[in-house]
Amino acid sequence: MDTATLHTDFAGRRGPLFGLALRTAVLTILTLGIYRFWMKTRLRRYYWSSIRPGGLPLEYAGMPLEKLLGFLIAVVFLAFYIGIVNLILMFASFAILHGNVTAYALSFVGVIPVIFYARYRARRYVLARTRWRGIRFGVEPGAWGYALRALWHWLLTLLTLGLYWPRKTFWLEKYRTDRTYFGTQPLVQGGRWTMLIRPFLPLVAGVAGTALLGLAAAGGGLPLLLGLFVTVPLTLYGLAHWNVHAFRRLTNAKTGGPVRFEARPRVWRVLRIYAVGWMLIALAYAALLTLFAVVLGALTAASGSFAAMSPNEIIEAIPRWAAVLLGVAAYFSVFLTYGVLAHVFLRLPIWRHYAETLTIHGADAILPIGQRARDEMERAEGLAEALDLGAAI
């Protein structure tokens, strides 16, 4: 066998992941969210160890307590920011503009640079805690530089109605990759931004087609709306096409010295994973609801003490705090159920597909790569966590 080429195995399975995700989600509810730092750590350990380039798993070495500490530090700063700044913005928008929409918009705009900053730091933290073959990954500091560039690229993207997107994607990815290391080996994002134009075209066609049809229909050509049956699926396809092919071209243009990468995920496969995954999630929710209704029905029928009471009496028999607690628990359960199901039916299959289609060439050059010093990052990804930046794991 060619030792210079490493294929990637994926060892994650739905059953164990379901158990882990469910247990940690329940603990997260019971601890009013505190356990989520442990939940994230444990899920990352599982996902990371699933990915085995050349048969050796990645290791996630982050600790829950450092995440908690980073979160607490971020809360102190953000509480001040959100408490005071929101109040002033709310006041200003009602005093000057007589409406609260502007306040929310303004307070969101004020948070945007912090979001980019937090994203970069979260990535730096996660990679600093990722090891493969015993060697740490690492990212150089540069979060404010990233936030400035991201603001600029996003501004241009908005001004060009999204057409600037491929160039933004390329340059931000290059900024991140060129500051990334595997041990002593720096990574480089090669290629040019123009290579991302072609993967972008189906999405442009879909969005433009939908917009034009909408305009035409508003102008009186209602039957034209039938065209949406073409353009909306095209937009969805275009989105998947863009994600998959941009990832392919960017990955294939990355190098670490003589080491090269080859990513071959497929659009239709990704689309099928999402279609099947969403269907299974819907089925699981339907089954849960049925079960809930049956149990509730059985309880109501069987319970003699409740049977004698009117619905109002039953409601009043439940203390107010218990009702509030139940409501909050139900609210979070719905979302955490979704979180668990999304791990099992969406994220795991997607990760598996992306992992199994990844090949590393020139792997002989990996052997002499040395260790890099530990990046303490004592604030961890606290800011991103406090801002709830949607990183599912």
Add this chain to the structure above:
Amino acid sequence: MTLIHVGTGAQPHDFRAVWLDGHAARAPEIAARIEDGPVPMLRLAVQGAAEKAWPLEEVRRLPDQAGQGQIVLTHPSDPLARVVVSEPEACRLIAARCRNLDRAPPRRGLGRIALWAVGAVASVALIILVLVPQMANQLATYLPPEGEVALGQSTLGQIRDAIGDGSAVGICETPEGRRALDEMTARLIAQTDLPYPVQVDVLDNELVNAFALPGGQIVLFRGLIDAAEHPDEVAAVLAHEIGHVVNRDPTRTALRTAGSLGVLGLLFGDFAGGTVVLFLTERLIQASYSQEAESAADAFAHGTLARAGIPPGALADMFERLRDRSGEEPGVIRHFLAHPGLGDRIAAARAADADRAEVYRPALGEADWQALQRICITPGD
């Protein structure tokens, strides 16, 4: 089930494993052996270095790993080194004989975390309980009247949506009832200097409740009118709410809530999420003001009622009626009952009765009172 030989006498087991030294990315396959002795050991024949001997008792494995057929071992003496074991028999022996395989390594930095946790809680408490209310109080006095009106209108919409099941709760306005309500309001505010016109509306809902919103918007629930046995009692509640409007209590609360809710959402991982909106409307409906704010609104009501020729004792009647009903009915005006000094407030209202005008005129005539009671019944029904 297989019998596992533990203790002296068991055969040593030789196998191959991958050694990650934590210094370079080489991942050589090395000879490894599990053997008994006074201290059972995992011996690793690391090339270019002395043989490693890890007591089995001290060997740990990485937790939460995917895949059944592989374990990754570590040892405290060499925190970066890893041994990747895939040979099935070795995996089985290690699982059976390493007693502390899954014990968590000692935690560091707990003291610093506790310090930051206390700091975080203290600063959040300071911001929510001191800084934000202080600023809200200051800002409320600077908010121009048009701004307050806008704030009140946007919150009234949210409240009507929140109470209704699926659709916004209707506002009751039969022409006769509306006229009676306007007449009562006009009488109460006749001698009052208001920054903006007072707008009183009745919501078609059985809650025994009333509240004031920023910008002079006052809301009475149908349940409150149903509970009252005399128009003076409704007028007393109305006068109390007008007192809140004059003192701008709702504006303070709205600004304070806007500031502190974002912080709470931040803590519970629900940044600008749905719970915040629910909580906000809950807070506004069940708004409980400070004891001073309630006393001030009561005092305002006493004066207003007396000037209008309505006995301030009507407020005491209403308080008593609500106190009697609060046991049996949820949703009774919280900000009337939330404070322990209800008895004092009843006494104060009775005392104020002495100041009432010579000429008593009921808040509404009999016909108008009936019209107000039927304000939610449109003739078509």
